Structures are given as structure tokens and as C-alpha cells.
Amino acid sequence: MRNWKHFVLVAGLAVSIGWLGAQQKKQPPEKMVFPSKFGNVTFLHAKHVEREKGDCTVCHDKLWPQDAKAPLNYKEGMHKPAEAKKTSCAACHVAGGKSFASLGNCNKCHAKPGAKG
Numbered sequence: 001m002r003n004w005k006h007f008v009l010v011a012g013l014a015v016s017i018g019w020l021g022a023q024q025k026k027q028p029p030e031k032m033v034f035p036s037k038f039g040n041v042t043f044l045h046a047k048h049v050e051r052e053k054g055d056c057t058v059c060h061d062k063l064w065p066q067d068a069k070a071p072l073n074y075k076e077g078m079h080k081p082a083e084a085k086k087t088s089c090a091a092c093h094v095a096g097g098k099s100f101a102s103l104g105n106c107n108k109c110h111a112k113p114g115a116k117g
Contacts, residue, residue: 028056029068039110051099063091079103 030046052058060066079102082090089109092098100108 032068036110038106039112041109042111059091063088 028045028049030044032043032045034041034043048059049056056066064070078088079090082088083094083102086094086097089102090097093100093102095101095103102109
């Protein structure tokens with residue numbers, strides 16, 4: 001009887017730890033930093049998730065892969081094509097979009113090292 005109770009306790013603990021681990025893995029990063037020669041871009045993921053009321057499908061996977069290690073392919077010279085097609089950041093950050101347009105607002109996303117703000 002004692003071994004059975006011990007087994008149940010250990011099994012329950014293992015399941016709980018596994019469940020907690022799975023829940024932790026599903027947590028998105030609060031922010032991500034993308035290097036750029038024009039100033040690194042700090043993407044406030046938590047703010048975007050909040051704005052979309054937790055609906056990850058607004059961006060994933062149609063605009064961005066849902067994987068922090070996947071390449072974003074949003075590099076120099078990509079702003080204008082993205083704005084024209086309303087892809088990647090420009091799905092929302094374009095004139096008439098959900099959020100501020102990237103055109104003329106470089107410093108809202110790009111921050112030079114040592115810059116305040």
C-alpha cells in the first residue's frame with residue numbers, strides 16, 4: 001500500500017511538472033530585439049499581444065512564423081515592398097493601418113546604441 005501511495009505521489013508530481021513546463025514553453029517573449037545598421041529594433045511582443053487581445057492568429061503564421069528562431073526576412077530595402085503589399089510590419093504600420101505608419105517614424109522602431117527613449 002505504501003509503494004502505491006508513493007507511486008501516485010511521484011506520478012502526480014511528474015505530471016504537474018510536465019504541465020507547468022508545457023505552460024512555460026507556450027509563453028511568448030515580452031520583447032525581441034532585431035539588429036539593424038539603422039538602429040536595433042525592439043519589438044514589444046507583449047504590447048502587440050495585448051493590443052490584439054491575445055489573438056495570435058492576427059500575425060502568426062500569415063505575417064510572421066511563430067518561432068523566435070525563424071528568420072524574419074525584413075531587412076534593408078524591405079519597407080517599401082512590405083508597405084505596398086501590406087505584409088510583415090506593414091500589415092498594421094502603414095498609412096491607414098491599425099497603427100502608426102513606418103514612413104517618417106523611423107525612431108519609433110529603430111534606436112541607435114546609446115540613444116534615450
